[in-house]
Amino acid sequence: MKRGVACGVLAVAVVSIVAGVFVVRRIAVRDAENARGEMYRGYGIFADGSRLFVPLPPMLAHNGARAALGRQLFNDRRLACSQRLVCGACHWLGAGGTDSKTHHGILTRPAYNAVFATCYLHDGSMTNLRDVVRMMVETPQFCGGGSLAVVEAKIAPDASLVRRFQSAYESEGGFNGTNVVDSVVEYMKTLITSGTPYDFWCAGHENSIGLEQRRGSEVFLAARCIECHDGPALGGRRVSGGRKVPSLRGLSLRKSYFAKGVEGDLDVVVRRMPGGELTPEDGKAVKAFLQVL
Numbered sequence: 001m002k003r004g005v006a007c008g009v010l011a012v013a014v015v016s017i018v019a020g021v022f023v024v025r026r027i028a029v030r031d032a033e034n035a036r037g038e039m040y041r042g043y044g045i046f047a048d049g050s051r052l053f054v055p056l057p058p059m060l061a062h063n064g065a066r067a068a069l070g071r072q073l074f075n076d077r078r079l080a081c082s083q084r085l086v087c088g089a090c091h092w093l094g095a096g097g098t099d100s101k102t103h104h105g106i107l108t109r110p111a112y113n114a115v116f117a118t119c120y121l122h123d124g125s126m127t128n129l130r131d132v133v134r135m136m137v138e139t140p141q142f143c144g145g146g147s148l149a150v151v152e153a154k155i156a157p158d159a160s161l162v163r164r165f166q167s168a169y170e171s172e173g174g175f176n177g178t179n180v181v182d183s184v185v186e187y188m189k190t191l192i193t194s195g196t197p198y199d200f201w202c203a204g205h206e207n208s209i210g211l212e213q214r215r216g217s218e219v220f221l222a223a224r225c226i227e228c229h230d231g232p233a234l235g236g237r238r239v240s241g242g243r244k245v246p247s248l249r250g251l252s253l254r255k256s257y258f259a260k261g262v263e264g265d266l267d268v269v270v271r272r273m274p275g276g277e278l279t280p281e282d283g284k285a286v287k288a289f290l291q292v293l
Contacts, residue, residue: 043116043232052226053217055199056233056249060115062189065168070187072161073180078145078154085143087111087136087184096253097191102260104141112191113249117236124239129188134181148177155180193249197292209292216289219282225273234293252291266290 040047044057073079074087090108092099097110106122120126126135138147145151155161156175165175165183172179200208220226228245229235235247251257257269270283270290278286 040232045232051202052221052230053198053202054232055202056113056116056192056194058194060189060192062186063168065164066183066186067190068187069161069164069168070183070185071190073184074187079137079151079180080143080145087143090143093191095255096250098254100255102256105260107256107258107260109244110247110250110254111188112193113233113236113247114191115189116192116231116233117244117247118231119237119239119244122244123242124244130181130185133184133188137177137181137184148180151180152177196249198289201292210288212285212288213292214289216285216287219278219286220289223273223278223282223286225286248290249293251293 038049040049040054044060045054047054074091077086080086090099090101090103091097091111093111097112097114098108101108109120109122114120114129117129118127120129120132126132134148136143137145137151140146145154152175162175165179168183169175169179172182197208197213201214226234228238228240229248231237233247233249235245235249238245252266257266266287267283270286271278
């Protein structure tokens, strides 16, 4: 009798523990889904958070007049310390937003989809895009003119441009260095790579990508690539090994990879990634998946 009671108590305890573990895991999953949902909704991406792959929105909210000013300044030598340099000289928009070259030993990061990142620079040491743009404008190491005051002095004689700033920033002080930085940030909100086959696939159009790409997405998840390359742009949100994890969007347009641009073969990059050791077939599938992002 006593033995039967003891077995019954033990069974109840085991069931309780299993149930408790299940509940804890479900709460963790729910919290992760809610966090992802909030992250996506913050960019106007409507998802409940349960999906790891989501399409980018066709457009982010931005001020058109200010973005137009930023677009002009992105290719304006007056923002730079040299007549040979402009933002677009390193961030080639026709090649994925980067020149795929190293500057001071560090590979140029893409300008596309930068608004979806939560950390910046090669080591992820900055967390605000506005601060990054200001540093670029001010710091000669990157191409900046030295200070916002210097940039203001260069642009001030351009009466037409100044009038446009006065109109676009009428309630924020008109033309000044702070608004010069803000205009570039507004322009960067337009530099997103939505509308790819991957985006249509994420939106539910199953045949937008082929069987090989779909298998590559499964390998991508199984190899836990998503743990670092997460978020709307599949990267740009965390630091790993002292290096900012790059966005994988537009990866196939780039010519060199890794923080110091030491590799130019995407096949090699796929094989060398953490969680790699993929079979040749799996590596081929992952590469095919990356090429439609």
